[in-house]
Amino acid sequence: MERSADTEKPSIHHVMEDFIRRYEHASLPHAAFYAIDYSQRQYLLVSQSCGLVMGYRREEMIEGGLGLLLDIYQRDDFRVYNQKVFPVNMQLLRAALPEERQNMIFNYNFRVVGKDGALTAVCQRGQYLTTPEGLPVYSYGLLQHQAERASIHTVRHSVERWGGIGDVFMNEVLHRQLYFPYEEDRMLTQREREVLKWICEGFSSKQIAAKLHIAENTVVNHRKSMLQKTGTLNVAQLVAFAVRNGIV
Structure with missing residues (x-):
């Protein structure tokens, strides 16, 4: 298997293939796969179904990169992500052993602003490839459209660690928190x-x-x-x- 010198882990292409195989047989309507290169601030992969999930075509996301994502990210949800969600993710990654990080799954929901100004709710379920110190180099995962949550002002964040013995897989919840972008909702x-x-x-x-x-x-x-x-x-x-x- 190809190795990356930067991450000392399998290449992003191999782990993304494994991730897609894990979910390709699941019944996941309105779902899209993605992979991000943080160093280049670019999407390496966005599946064609992205338009159904986020309201923006695959070509638009790849061309716009993370800059486009930041432009369309609902600003209050992004504030929660930037101040609450991401710091917790980084803390857990740095605390984990390198071999444990590949089994950690990070979940949270957020809203994006469509071209017509309407909000679209998205749930992201993803993983990271990191440096040996735990700094993210790539992220990859699954985006799901959540029509019923577009008007709900909460951000659900959870982190799981998957593992198993033989054919039996179990997940351990490492973190679970509900955040309120608007204090009055709390x-x-x-x-x-x-x-x-x-x-x-x-x-x-x-x-x-x-x-x-x-x-x-x-x-x-x-x-x-x-x-x-x-x-x-x-x-x-x-x-x-x-x-x-x-x-x-």
Whole structure:
């Protein structure tokens, strides 16, 4: 297998071929593959389906390179990526052993501004080829169109490490975080605060629904929303968050 002196890893062409083979049999409508050379700020590969995913043709992305991506990246989403997502990715890459990095998968969503000004939501699932020190040289992966998320103002970021024994593959979540490009979206609504108050008092969803004269399913949805907004994983953490921040 061809080796790159810069990365001490298999060449970008070989790993991209392996990545495509991994996903080519999956049912992935409106998906496109890509590969980026950071040193040249260029796309090495963009599949023809890019137009369906991002609203920009393959030829436009290759000609425009990363400069075009930065131009069409929704500015608030890019701020989150630049200040939150990318630094975490780099921290995890540098902390990992060189042989571990090839099994790390980085996921996040963002929006691009179309030629007509409309927003298109995209989920990116990718990997890096790095220097021995963990600095990215190339990135490659999969882009998926997410029509239902175009109006949702959150950035979901997760990092996984894949591995397995024999034919059994498992993934370990190394990082998972929800970010809010607009701070006001992170604030709990008045109704959510009311539900949280009763949660902290130890009442069940059914009991809270009866007290507030709303459906039990509505209480469940409020709880899910609060977990996302606060970055907590369960009710115990949510209650601790509420107490620690003086919400209740």
